[in-house]
Amino acid sequence: xxxxxxWRWPIALAVLAALLLGASGCASGPVRATSWxxxxxxxxxxxxxxxxxxxxLNAADADSLWAFPxxxxxxxxxxxxxxxxxxxxxxxxxxxxxxxxFLGQPRNVVWALDRDTGSLLWHFDDAASQYVEGGxxxxxxxxxxxxxxxxxALDVESGDLKWTFETGHRVWATPLIVSDTVYxxxxxxxxxxxxxxxxxxxxxxxxxxxxxxxxxxRNGMLYVGAFDNRLYAIDAETGTEVWRFESxxxxxxxxxxxxxxxxxxxxxxxxxALDADTGEEIWHRGLDxxxxxxxxxxxxxxxxxxxxxxxxxxxxxxxxxxxxxxRPVESExxxxxxxxxxxxxxxxxxxxxxxxxxxLYVENGGEVWAYPNVVEE
Amino acid sequence: xxxxxxxxxANLILLLYNLLGQSTIAAISALTLLINLLILPLTLSQQRSxxxxxxxxxELEKLQKKYANNKEKLAQEQMKLxxxxxxxxxxxxxxxxxxxxxxxxxxxxxxxxxxSTPLELFQxxxxxxxxxxxxxxxxxxxxxxxxxxxxxxxxxxxxxxYSLPVLVLVTSWLQQKxxxxxxxxxxxxQSAAMNRQMQIMMPLMFxxxxxxxxxxxxxxxxxxxxxxxxxxxxxxxxxxxxxxxxRARSKGQA
Numbered sequence: 001x002x003x004x005x006x007w008r009w010p011i012a013l014a015v016l017a018a019l020l021l022g023a024s025g026c027a028s029g030p031v032r033a034t035s036w037x038x039x040x041x042x043x044x045x046x047x048x049x050x051x052x053x054x055x056x057l058n059a060a061d062a063d064s065l066w067a068f069p070x071x072x073x074x075x076x077x078x079x080x081x082x083x084x085x086x087x088x089x090x091x092x093x094x095x096x097x098x099x100x101x102f103l104g105q106p107r108n109v110v111w112a113l114d115r116d117t118g119s120l121l122w123h124f125d126d127a128a129s130q131y132v133e134g135g136x137x138x139x140x141x142x143x144x145x146x147x148x149x150x151x152x153a154l155d156v157e158s159g160d161l162k163w164t165f166e167t168g169h170r171v172w173a174t175p176l177i178v179s180d181t182v183y184x185x186x187x188x189x190x191x192x193x194x195x196x197x198x199x200x201x202x203x204x205x206x207x208x209x210x211x212x213x214x215x216x217x218r219n220g221m222l223y224v225g226a227f228d229n230r231l232y233a234i235d236a237e238t239g240t241e242v243w244r245f246e247s248x249x250x251x252x253x254x255x256x257x258x259x260x261x262x263x264x265x266x267x268x269x270x271x272x273a274l275d276a277d278t279g280e281e282i283w284h285r286g287l288d289x290x291x292x293x294x295x296x297x298x299x300x301x302x303x304x305x306x307x308x309x310x311x312x313x314x315x316x317x318x319x320x321x322x323x324x325x326x327r328p329v330e331s332e333x334x335x336x337x338x339x340x341x342x343x344x345x346x347x348x349x350x351x352x353x354x355x356x357x358x359x360l361y362v363e364n365g366g367e368v369w370a371y372p373n374v375v376e377e
Numbered sequence: 378x379x380x381x382x383x384x385x386x387a388n389l390i391l392l393l394y395n396l397l398g399q400s401t402i403a404a405i406s407a408l409t410l411l412i413n414l415l416i417l418p419l420t421l422s423q424q425r426s427x428x429x430x431x432x433x434x435x436e437l438e439k440l441q442k443k444y445a446n447n448k449e450k451l452a453q454e455q456m457k458l459x460x461x462x463x464x465x466x467x468x469x470x471x472x473x474x475x476x477x478x479x480x481x482x483x484x485x486x487x488x489x490x491x492x493s494t495p496l497e498l499f500q501x502x503x504x505x506x507x508x509x510x511x512x513x514x515x516x517x518x519x520x521x522x523x524x525x526x527x528x529x530x531x532x533x534x535x536x537x538x539y540s541l542p543v544l545v546l547v548t549s550w551l552q553q554k555x556x557x558x559x560x561x562x563x564x565x566x567q568s569a570a571m572n573r574q575m576q577i578m579m580p581l582m583f584x585x586x587x588x589x590x591x592x593x594x595x596x597x598x599x600x601x602x603x604x605x606x607x608x609x610x611x612x613x614x615x616x617x618x619x620x621x622x623x624r625a626r627s628k629g630q631a
Contacts, residue, residue: 033496034494034496034497035494035496105533128532128534129493129526129529130494148534169517169519169520170520172495189514210517212495226514227514227516228513229514249502252499252502267499267503268503290502290503292499309499336496
């Protein structure tokens with residue numbers, strides 16, 4: 001007992017250090033993802049944030065067209081999560097580079113790449129914190145929100161900073177650019193309409209909950225959900241509320257609109273179809289999984305694709321009150337980002353799973369390909 | 378691992394945030410006070426134990442000299458002394474061990490209430506107690522205090538945020554200095570050397586960890602240390618005149 005008494009403090013210290021190290025992740029194995037990876041499909045090419053790289057894949061068969069960086073082992077550019085933004089000439093994404101040294105800080109970098117070759121055009125690293133969702137391109141400007149509370153607008157050709165707009169909290173939502181206006185929600189519980197040219201506030205819409213999803217636009221009306229369990233319809237010109245719909249939990253992912261119907265899912269997995277003019281519920285369906293991701297519609301609006309946290313991809317028939325179009329496709333891992341879709345294929349991004357991207361036929365949910373293609377031995 | 382503590386604590390932060398004018402710093406401070414009230418019996422026992430050890434230090438030193446060549450006998454005599462004096466040799470480190478889960482819970486709670494990564498926020502969205510009044514829509518809490526982001530570790534971009542880990546160092550050093558039993562007599566003894574080492578190592582370690590975690594955690598450490606220091610002086614003042622101070626007594630005997 002005497003020995004223990006003499007050594008009680010060093011023992012306590014050692015136990016404390018071990019536990020704190022464990023809790024801090026210093027003693028853990030491979031780094032786990034802290035966010036989800038995003039996909040964008042344009043024509044025949046799928047652009048994917050693939051953790052250590054941005055990948056341009058042939059959308060039909062997942063053949064690699066280019067990757068940035070080519071060799072992440074040799075030329076690491078950090079971890080890529082955010083959905084790439086794509087225009088005619090550019091692919092713009094962001095990464096977080098690990099800190100250098102004990103007191104170093106991670107670098108948060110926007111990378112603009114040549115859309116055809118993947119070669120680096122410019123980069124921007126002024127933001128102080130993490131980029132969570134991707135940016136939007138419009139009118140020659142790339143606009144992206146950051147966890148440091150700022151919205152950054154960069155010249156798409158040069159990467160020069162055109163303006164910043166400071167909000168009161170983190171900005172985790174992808175902005176929506178329509179003509180000369182940027183619509184962006186912030187965790188400060190405001191939805192802002194900013195002038196694309198100079199970042200001046202045209203209007204702001206305060207609520208009781210944070211905004212983390214991208215608004216959808218139809219006939220001059222914005223539809224956006226918030227963490228106050230409400231989905232709002234807002235006049236895009238004036239910022240006045242037209243109607244609101246209340247659910248039982250947060251709306252995180254952005255809604256989808258087709259014809260006169262708005263589709264949205266809350267994080268408990270309740271999918272709603274609402275009259276776009278009045279906000280009245282047309283139907284709703286509860287899925288057996290939490291839903292973080294935004295919703296995606298097939299090109300003809302007949303199917304609504306929903307990624308469940310547990311990895312399942314649902315295809316709901318919009319004309320049959322959300323009945324399954326085909327049996328949900330279960331996958332290993334978590335599906336937290338908005339599915340991407342083209343004419344015939346729907347793409348789902350996964351984290352923590354064997355595959356990071358799954359391509360399925362829109363018609364029947366049959367697998368087209370899985371990436372990476374893991375061969376069982 | 379400590380989510381079973383982190384979720385209730387995060388919800389308590391939400392409730393306090395709502396009750397205290399939607400101020401995150403007020404919510405964390407109030408939670409610190411509540412936690413310290415909860416573990417008050419333990420910290421009092423730690424302080425009493427330290428005080429008694431201080432008082433019996435001369436006797437312990439005598440035993441160490443007397444049985445310098447017989448470790449087994451020394452241990453027996455020391456245990457006998459502890460028993461007679463009603464000292465629990467574990468009394469000093471037990472509160473520290475018991476507080477560990479609270480720290481881990483608090484680290485998680487701050488991470489959930491003021492999340493810096495979206496996965497943490499999404500995870501917490503399923504563990505908010507909706508029956509608590511006014512919690513809908515509160516998350517993520519307002520994270521800025523004096524220009525610092527309470528949900529992020531100190532960073533060069535907010536260079537003044539490094540002042541909090543420094544404050545953690547200073548206050549925990551002061552706390553250690555006051556609460557660690559003073560050693561007398563042979564200042565080169567192993568026990569004395571250990572205590573001196575611990576007075577430096579523990580605060581340094583706390584500072585190290587608060588450099589890695591959200592700034593909000595530093596607020597907890599600083600306030601907790603201040604509470605213990607105040608507690609110490611209140612106890613000292615309360616007992617002044619009752620007993621001779623251990624240090625004075627041992628000096629008198631030296």
